[in-house]
Amino acid sequence: MKIFNKMNGLKRIFTIGVSCGIILNVFAPAFVVRADSQSTQTAQETSIATDSLASQKESDLNSTVEEARIWIPNETVRQAINKALKRTIDINTYSPTKSELASIKGDFRLDFKDPVDSLEGIQYLTGISSLYTTNTKILNEEELSKIGKLTQLTYLSMGNSNLTSIAFVKNLTNLTGMVLPNNAVRDVSFSHDFYYSNNRKQYNFQSQQIEETIETTQTSNVTIPELKVIGVNNNQVSFEGFAINSSNNPNHVENNFIIDNLKPGEVKKFTYRFADRSINHAGAFSGTVTITVKNTLEEAMPLTVKYQDVNGNQIAEDQVINGYIGDSYDVSTEKYNLKIDGYTLKEVQGSPYGILAETPQTVTYIYEKNATKAKDVVVHYQDANGSKIADDQFFSGNVNAPYDVSTKEYQLEISGYTLEKVVGSVTGFLSEEEQNVTYVYERAEGQPVTVNYEDEEGNSLSPSEILNGKIGLPYETTAKTIAGWVLKTTPENAQGVFSEEMQTVTYVYSKLSDNEKNEDDSATIGKDKIPVNQAETTKNKGKTITTKNKTTVSKDKSSLTADKLPKTGELMNHSWVIIGLLVIIVVFFIAVIKHTRKK
Template identity: 30%
Template sequence: MKKIFKLLVIICVVIVSAVPFSTFAKETDATDIEQETTALKGDNLETTTPDNQTEIKDESPLTEDKAAENKAKETTSKTESSTKETNFQTSSETESDEKETSEPILMAGDGSETNLIPDANLRATINTKLGKPADYFPTEADLGNLGGSLDLRNTTYTTLDGLQYLKKVIALQAVGITAPDGDLSYIAQMSSLVYLQINTSSFKRTAGLEGLTSLSNFQWTNNGQADSGSGSGNEMGDSFDPRTAYDFSFVPNNTALKYLEIEGVYSVDPKYSFLSDLPNLEHLNITISNMNDVSSLAKLDKLTYLNVNSNYISDISPLKNHSIYNNISASNQVVVLPGKDVYAGDSLTIDKPIKPDSSAMEYTLPANPVTTIAGDTIVMSNVINDCIVNYRLYNYETGENDISTPGVMMDFKSTELTAGEFSGQIIQPINVKAPAVDAAPVTVKYVDESGTKLADDTVLNGKVDETYTTTAKTIENYQLKETPANQTGTFTSEPQTVTYVYTLNDGAPVTVNYLDENGQNIAPSDTLIGKIGIAYQTSKKTIDGYKLTKTPTNASGVFGVDAQTVTYEYEKETNIDPINPVDPVDPVDPTDPANPINPISPADPVKPSDPTNPLNPTSDSGVVKATEKTNLPHTGDTTNHSMGLTLGSLFLVSGVILLRRK
């Protein structure tokens, strides 16, 4: 019985020991799978043993055989995991290095999966440079590692696609090739390019090269041509065969540019203004082009070589103070002057066109017409049709000498330059017209809007078919209203009139003020507007409580250039309280007297009687003789009836007066 019990215990121990070992084995296998998956994904993870596994292992009472077997499996698992991790890290480091050395670079191979260079001719040229078979498909890594220079010559390419992957190529020569104009942008993406020569190729524009910024040497010569120009006899520009005008404004993007050559092409800017933005330029060659101004070169202090042969330059004086001046190569210039009309038999005088002008400038003058130098001018005498030669100038748009230019030609050459040359031909185009016929006059009038004359007429005289030009006059206080349609025109056999119409300028305003004795406004001011010279009229205002004390002398006048002020002066009125009149007292009606006294008729006067016994004056015997006495009436000595009559009359008059007042 005891033996059976011991056997059961041993079996239980074995079973219990087997369970954690199986669990550990499963977890280890899962860990291996996870590590393999992580390695494929590129995650650089370290292999670790789960903590719970360690705990289980420590707690399990394994036998020595089982423990050894388990340890062996664990060691194998770690070794495999470490190997996978090492392989992944190596792959990652290699891939990282490749990414750093290219922008970007594909894994090495034949590139057949991706054709980076579609054109077979271009691919063959690059494969030769790579040392690969012609049918090899270069990878981006191949192209990115290709350095040095690349020559493309005398080949037609359907596209230049693929050149943009040549990140280490420093020099590109494209000579005699044909390719789409738009593909120049692929060249601009060659980021290490410092030398670029494009010669006698099909490109008719420079668009796409704007991305170039590192060039130190740029040559653009004889491109866009269909054929070479040729000439004979009196044709000018025999060596001129440019066929296209290009935009070179992108060139200054390359600030380190030292060498520039433009030949056999025209510039859309004949002044070549962009050259002033190339301060490091040392070598400049612009030949067989349309350059007509060297001003842009004046500040290129590092310039040591200059060749501008076969252009249209007439003035090199802007370079007079430059160190390159005496070494300039500027031969075979063609200077075409503005055309002139000359009546048959007349003379033509022109200014000397070549600068700088000095005794060192030599002219070879024609004998027909007789041509002489007179100070700063050239005089051609007795110009007739027989003197004129039909020169033919080069036309870059057609590539032919098909610009017919009848005129007179003369040569020039400067002997001032010690080691250089400045020479060429001058062409003066001339149109010889029939002998002049006096034309009818052109009368120029200056009037206002009503037709009133404002200034004296101007009379112009000339020859039939000559051009006349009139100008407006400045007239005080007036401005031009309209310019006549025939301001300029041609003299004819019929009289002509040109009329300039003017209108008055606006006058300055007239301000009317209404002030009291203290200078204060007592009514709103008025403002009058009108044309200069037009009359104005102001008027006073009726203002309550004020009376006008002064009327201005300029109450009327005319509008002028300067502002005017008209002032009406007022003062307050004095208020006097009226005295109310006393109503008159009703007069008393007179009453008839009760007993009127009838006037008494005077009594008959007593006649004096002679005295019976007159008294004799006193005699000498002592009798006093009475003397006659006469008494005069005194004031107020009247009879009673006279006084009453007077009083009655007074009462009567007073009554009448009182009655009238009522």
């Protein structure tokens, strides 16, 4: 029985020990926080906090169901929360649970000077009563909605926090103090319910510094309305005068600011004061509005309108359009789409509509010259002596139209001639003055003319003569006087012109009878028996001589000798005379000899 009682006593002792350990694990952090808040930390308390942290980590490892932890992305917010949780060792890395965040009580200060782009984690600080963010620039106003979830807040101080809107405060119905000076808030009507509530103890929207930039393309009488600034009673807060007296200030007329002159690219800035006079409170909405007005006009590069003919030659003065970048232009109007005498518009290169830009632009009107009848190009055909050998040809068209008379149509092949040279330009442009092109030809060598002397049976009676000359030049032949023969037929082509074909002239003779021969001999004594034609005759045997524009006759010496031989009838008559004379001489000598002997 005693042993049993001892066992029960040990059980009770063990149970009490475990319970004490659990109680210590749960409440030890709270004791540490309270000790830190009282700023009376001692070496012993530091040791307790360290032991508590170790116990918490051990508890986290042993827990079967672990509470989710909240990651706080912004380092400034994370450090502020962990500082409140007394997480000094891992202040930069620790991610608390929601219950830990909810355990933070009293005032919470986010008064770091570094800008904050995320307030994630603050929405879980449901145990704090006051929030201070003085001098902390909140970059993302969407994050302010997280503060709006802290409905338990009784005091909000956010001076110089870069605020432009306070819409997030409408749900903070437990506030007794709303202190938001030195921001850029434009509308404080969301503070209306708070201002008129019985809970209000502090209210401050002083020294707001609102800035606005306005861009315009106007250069004169630039009208800018007063900025829309809304007071606590949803009223337009009126202009209270310029913050600085300066000649650069615009005119203020009926809630508008008027700038007389604003040059392209010029910037003007002015500041005026405002105050919400709908309430009488020291912390009433007030401040300044600074408006920066910038003329965005920039000088554009010029647009040039050109006027050219189809060959790119300028036919009218250029026109230039200047202005500012973005200005529209239209060069399709009569001012730019010119009617030019003697020309007709053919096409437009470039866009006649558009806007002026940073780079130069060009619009070119291309004109075609109206048809003007030009003087003809006259093509002549002459020989070397300037004699016309073919009819002239004419190339017609309009002024400035090209011509070409080097083609086969104009460069003729003329029978009997070869082209020697061309005088004048065979290509060019028609003009208002007549132009001449002369093709000069030279006569070609003709085929020879053969003159034959034959009997009726076609037998040659005398060597043939060869006549040479240029094609188209005349030739003339005559019959020969051949002893014992008489001309029977004179050919029809005894006279003619040299041509590209060989020609033959044949004189036909018939033989003389004896009586005809005697008559012929008596008729021909003392006469030249060699006929000569009108052309020059050479007596060089075996040669044919051609001289320019003359017909040359070739004749062998054998034919000349033959022509000088006496005819048959002539020999018989002369023999009797000679015999008679010889008889007389012989008789005379015989008589003389006899007479001499007698003496």
